[in-house]
Structures are given as structure tokens and as C-alpha cells.
Amino acid sequence: MRVVQLEVSCGRQSSKTRVVLAPLTRQRSYGNVPQPHAILYYQQRTTKGGLLIAEATGVSDTAEGYKDTPGIWTNEQVEAWKPIVHGVHEKGGIFFCQIWHVGRVSNSRFDGVEIHGAYGYLIDQFLKDQVNDRTDKYGGSLENRCRFALEVVQAVVDEIGADKVGIRLSPFASYSEAPDSNPEALGLYMANALNKFGILYCHVVEPRMVKLGEKFETPYSLRPMRDAFKGTFIVAGGYNREDGNNAISTNYADLVAYGRIFLSNPDLPRRFEIDAPLNKYNRDTFYVPDPVIGYTDYPFLPTDV
Template sequence: MGKFNLSHRIVLPPLARQRSYNNVPQPHAILYYSQRTTKGGLLIAEATGISDTAQGLNFTPGIWTKEQVEAWKPIVDAVHAKGGIFFCQIIHVGRASNSGFDGVEIHGAHGFLIDQFMKDQVNDRADQYGGSLENRCRFALEIVEAVANEIGADKNEKLGEKSESPDSLLPMRKAFKGTFLVAGGYGREDGNQAIAENRADLVAYGRLFLANPDLPRRFELNAPLNKYNRETFYTPDPVIGYTDYPFLED
């Protein structure tokens, strides 16, 4: 993946966990991310706000203050200590990155600010950012260019969102010449098929990785998986549903 040598194709995608009190990453995130780190594995941090007006949920992390940047550093260090590659997903929800990370992913989904510009049912602008598809995509492309100019194009990640039909991503796959990552509810076999059919280079597993901190190992051994508990996805508890899922050897 660009200058990064990945050891496998399994990615931890950005998952909102809502455990960053006062929008400051907490020490318990060190264990959470390091549990899910493998040597040469790619992790993408949860959506991280770029300003105090960019947040949409409680207890989500930011990266716009010195305190937040300093709080991220030991988390990034823990991932690096185990040989992992760590990207920060930056976000503004709509209606600053730091070299403590290896790169950034720009959040462009879920009806948030960037996505709003691209949707013809929402964007009713009459200027160069509205109307045609080219104009509606202009804001997103300018953000990508600005971030790439700031941190380098090799540190900027693009994500293929989940779609109803795997084939619907093929035109984007053919048009985009870089590393292509797909996200969604893929199981092990679905992910293997996506790679075998050249529909993606990497596959992100959200709920499965959340509940199985050693997911790459379990996939390698075709071992049983822990079941995830939706009721603890977004609780502010620093342990329950966060760092208490067992490893295979447990």
C-alpha cells in the first residue's frame, strides 16, 4: 500500500466507540488499539474531529488542540511498538492531523459535510459547488488535494464504502489507481472472494474486529469468532464492550 508494506489484507476500520471524554483520547484507548495491532497490519482510528464544531456524537476524539494531540501520541506509540500502521480518520459532520500518525483517511460518508455536497437531493447550490456531478464533487476533491499537499499523497487513504452489490464498486475500482479498500459486513469467505476477484486490495471488518481483537489470527486458523454485543458498542465504559473481548488463547 504505497510506501507501507502490509503483512495481510485485514483492516480495522474507523469505529465510533464514544469513550474519549471531553473529546480527548483516553489512556484506555492504548489497550484497545494495541490489542488489535499486528505487525504490518493497518488500523484506522475512529472518526476524529478537526474543530470544536465538527463533532456529532458525545465522547468522540478530536485533534484540534495540543491536549488532544499529546493524548494521541501514546496510543500511536503503542500501535507502532507492535509494528502496526495507524491512520487517523478526520471528520466534519456538517448539518490537523499530526505526524504521530502514519496517514489520514478523510471521512466522506453518512450524510456528513463532504457527502452533503455530493448528494443532488441535498446540494441545491447554484455556484461552482452545485448542480452538475463535477461541481458537486469539487468540494471533496479540493479537500483531498489540500490534505495531500499538506501531508503528502502517500499518507492519504481512500475508502470504498459498503454497497448493496459488490459489483457496483467495480467502476470505482477501475478508475482509482491506488490501494482500494472495501468496508462492510464481509465475513472471511466474502473477503477472500473480494480479493480473489480483484474487487479490492484490502478488506475492513468492523463489528468482527471490534469483538475479536485477534481477528487476523482467527482468520488464519479459521477459528471460531467471538459474538459482538451491540448494546455495548457506544457505552462510555472504558472496559466493557471495549477491551474485554477475549483472545483465542484465552
Template sequence: MEKDSTSAVGADALAIPLLTPYQMGKFHLSHRYVVYCPFCRTPSSESSDMDATLVLSLRTIWVLLLFGCWVCVRIVLAPLTRQRSYGYVPQPHAILYYSQRTTKGGLLIAEATAVSDTAQGYKDAPGIWTEEQVEAWKPIVDAVHAKGGIFFCQLWHVGRVSNAGFQPHGQAPISCTDKPLIRRSNGGDVNRFTPPRRLKTEEIPQIVNDFRIAAKNAIEAGFDGVEIHGAHGFLIEQFMKDQVNDRTDQYGGSQENRCRFGLEIVEAISNEIGADRVGIRLSPFAPYNQCSDSKPEALGLYMAESLNRYGIAYCHVVEPGQKTGGEQLLSVLPMRKAFNGSFMTSGGFDREGGNRALAENRADLVAYGRWFLANPDLPRRFELNVPLNQYDTSTFYTPDPVIGYTDYPFFV
């Protein structure tokens, strides 16, 4: 029977894997512990002694220890491209957007953020390579921290998923290859791509350094860490997958060589900001942006095992698709078992699917994208098992600073 009284909320949480305790990493943050009221959105400073006793007795149910901070749930805000950072500079309206989706101790991953002026391929997606961009991120990060959230910045380079109009001086996009994408359909618009320029071997260390500097800038902006975007057919994955990478140098050919670029980025960033501030997102199973591999499970397993050398905080993997009838094509379990750190999964989960992924030990954390976009209080709604707002795909990438961005209602 569905629970509908707040007096039963604490007991009901025991049966909800998404709301159970978890410790991720060894990241030490200065944090003042406060009484947390599970029946409210904020810590209560006026709780009665009885309320405080109740809350403290439920602390192991309602809070997680993440990087040394109390974290409410295993529900994570996935990185979501929203294309509202005009001129590649984060805007003040993002303060409300991210603040709305912050719970005390909750983990948020910011939208994909370009590491350099060659990294762009989407209109009005944010960057973090200039001083102006770093300064613009600071009040956004401050707003998340003011509500007790943990905030990571996702760092990306789109590689060949771009055209000359996004590139400095109208030059060709860069990639591991000169094989072009044909076109992309996004919300009904067809975007054409400029054939990429194959990076010279001696140029690759500079791209690695761009990621390192971007990570340093993210920490300067106040972020608690960074997630390296190694998924969805963008530059790092272009190097990884054998259906795109046709190089003959030390960055091409064997699986080890194809993964070298991504792992060099992991190493450079870990050395710069500390491995316990670093995560990575991978999608070995899916052919996003015409980027596929002949042996996706082997690729994913190799990356999971290789990442253990660096001791990073987490590995975030996009789940494989399903055949008609629900038969699983491939599984993240080999990667999950091989990786020593915290394992995060994403891929269209609802409340039931997320709970099942945790109950089956496929992941430690579940990242939610579209449902979190449309439900800024998603953990609260999952806690109470109440209906969700439906998302509007037509407003995902529009430039409006309110509609489809900060106007989704909270549950009352």
C-alpha cells in the same frame, strides 16, 4: 477438511486471499526487519535455525509490503466510533484498545476524529484540533507502533448531523444546505437535530483549511497517515450528493461542482503531508443520514477518476447493499477499475466474504469493523478458521472504558 495443526497453517494460508502478499503505496517508513513467526502473535528473537529457515521461506505468504513495511495480512481495522473520548479528548484506555488489535505490520484506521469545534455531533468522540488532543493521541499511536502496526487517523466533519448542543456558543451546525435532518435513532435513543446553517461560499476555504491543519496535527501526533471521511452522510458527502446539495454556486449543481469541496480537501491535505499518506472513505451507494444521490454509480466513478490526479495511497469504499435473495444492487467494480491506487472495501464482511472480494478482484484490502471490535485477534482467528466472539451492540457507544471495549477475549 479444516486444518487444525500449526504445522499446516503455512500451507493453508496459500488458499486464503486475506492472508496473501500485497504492496500498497510508496510510503517510506524506517523499519527494522525481523524474523516473523507466523505461529505466534509477536516476532521471535529466540527461533532456532530451522524455525528461522521455515519462517523466511514463508515470508512471501505471511507478510505484505505496505508503505515499505512488512504487513501481515490484507485485513484492516475499520474506523469505529466508540464514544469513549471524554470531553473530545482521547483517553488512556484507548492505548489498550488499539494495542490489542495491532499485529506487526497490520493497518489500523482510528475512529472518526473531528477536525474542528464545529465538526462534532457525537458525544465523547475524539478530536484533533487542540494541542491537548494531539498530546493525548501520542501514547496511543506509540502503543500501536511499539507492536509494529501502521496507524491512520480518520478525519471527519459531521456537518448537519449535529445539534446546537455540540456546537460552539450553541450555534447552528454548518452544511452545504439549510435542509434539516429530522431525527436519528441510535441504539434506541432518538437524537434531534438543529436545522443547519448554509455555508457562505467564502467560508468554505476555512473548512478545507481545518482539514489540512487536522492532518498536520495527526502527523505531529505520530500517525502514519490520514483517512478523509467522505462517507456516511457527513459534511463532505452532504456536498457530494444531489439529494442534499441544493447550492447554486461553484460547489453545487453539476457533479463536478458537488465533488469540488471533497477534492479540495484531498488536495490540501496531500500538499500538506504528502499524497502517499492519504486515503479517503466513500459511500456513494448508501443513503446514510438521509444523504442520497440520484446517480450513485456515476458519482462514485467520477470521484475514483478524479482522485487519480493526486496519487493518494488508497480509496476505501463501502459496499452497496443487496436485494432479497442476494442480487447485487450496484457494484464497486467500476470504481475499483478506475482508481489507480490501492482499493479497500468494507461492509459487513465475514471471513468467506472477504476472501471472495479479494478472489474476485473487487478490492486489494478488506476493512473489518464489528468483527474486529469483538475479536482483537481477528487475523489470527481467520488464519486458523476458528469461531469468532459475537459482538454486543448494546456496548458499542457506552462510555465504559472496559466493558464492550477491551474485555473481548483472545483465542487461546
């Protein structure tokens, strides 16, 4: 079974490939303004009907935690995003802008918005019981800890409509020292609670983590969340071609998001389709400010392959 060229209905959006570009912070938006070189970067990774999720984008001047990450709180930033979105549309892609606030980590012509509720940033800090020590209605019980995240979802849905909203969650992860004592219960509660909004998708990071080429398996599974959530379910976290095919063939997920290997293989869906070798990514160039090196200079397959 191929990962690509399989149609999935996503509300009013329609993705014709199961391969999704995961949101990847690249730190090349100088002064927090998206730059023209991002047009080529996203266009390179666009396939007709493919879903691209933009790098995490700040919602205010207090939301940023890292140098030269993009924002969307000023008119200048909004205008800078427009040609990027247009470039993706020109190649027939679907573009979602991931919005975030980094919380304690602090130092629309868009097709939709992905709410960043993962990785120990602001929303995740409310969700996780090991860092949320509030004693008001936003702390303590599972229902209370999830209240802020669901209020954010409601606010975004009210602004742009449920069919343009997705959310990313990482209940099993402990980024920024933000773990939870019962991640299975947390993930299942959120999956069920999100159904009342009718949002487009839920994008969840696998319990397993991949670091320096090593896979760390855990006894946890996203199957309960997948079965509970009624919309499109996206999984991410160290997937390769074989893993992705298996996730789709077993109905474990509707779509699979790829990060580092999509970064280094702008034509990843085509490589997966014909089972071609992959470029190796260079971790040293992930966050360098250069507008080309490690950004738009990864090679494509020859056209005759």
C-alpha cells in the same frame, strides 16, 4: 486463499495483512480527548504490518456530532493521540487517523490521515445531489458537487503528502437522508478524479448493507471504481471471512476493512488464518462510556490454538 499474511504495497506504507480495522466510533474519548484506555484497545487489534484506521476524529470544535468522540484540533488532543500511535507502532502496526466534520449532523507523527467523505457528513453532503441544493460552483453538476471533496483532498495532500492520505466514500449509501440519484456515476467520477492526486488509498463502503444479521444485496458493484482508481482499493460493508477471501482472490479489492467483528475479535486476523470461531459482538455496549466493558474485554483465542 488466506486473507492474512499477504503483502500489499501502499506507497511508502506496507500492509502485510489484507485485514483492516475499519473506523469505529466508540464514544470513550471523554471531553473529546483520546484516553489512555484507547492504547490497549488499538494495541489489542494490532498485528505486525496491519492497518488500523482510527475512529472518526473531529477537526474543530464545531465538527463533533456525538458525545465523547475524539478530536485533533487542540494541543492536548494531539498529545493524547501520541501514546496511542506509539502503542500501535510498538506492535508493528500502521495507524491512520480518520478526520471528519459532521456538517448538518452537528449537535504528525501519525502514519497518515483518512478523510471521512462518507455517511452523510459534511463532505458527503456536497457529493449527494439529493441534499446538495447549492446554486454556486459547489452545486448542480457532478463536477461541481465533487469540487469541495477534491479541494479537501488537495489541502490535506499539500499538508502531509499524497502517500499519507486516504479517503472513505459511500456513494451508494443514504445515511442521514443523503442519497444520490446516480451513485454509480458519482463513485466512478470520484475514483477517476482522485487519481490526479496520487493518494495512498480509496476506501469505499459497499452498496450492500448489513443490519441485524441480514444482508441486503443490490445490483450495484464497486468493480468500476476499483478498475478506475490507480491506488490501493479498500472495501468495507458486512464482509465475513469467505467474502473477504473472495474479494481478494477475484482482485475486487486490495484490502478488506472489518468493523463489528473486529470490535468483538481483537485477534481477528489470526482467527481468519486458522478459520477459528468468532466472538459475537454485543451491540448494547458499542457506545457505552465504560473504558473496559464492550471495549477491551472481548476474549482472545487461547495461545495453544
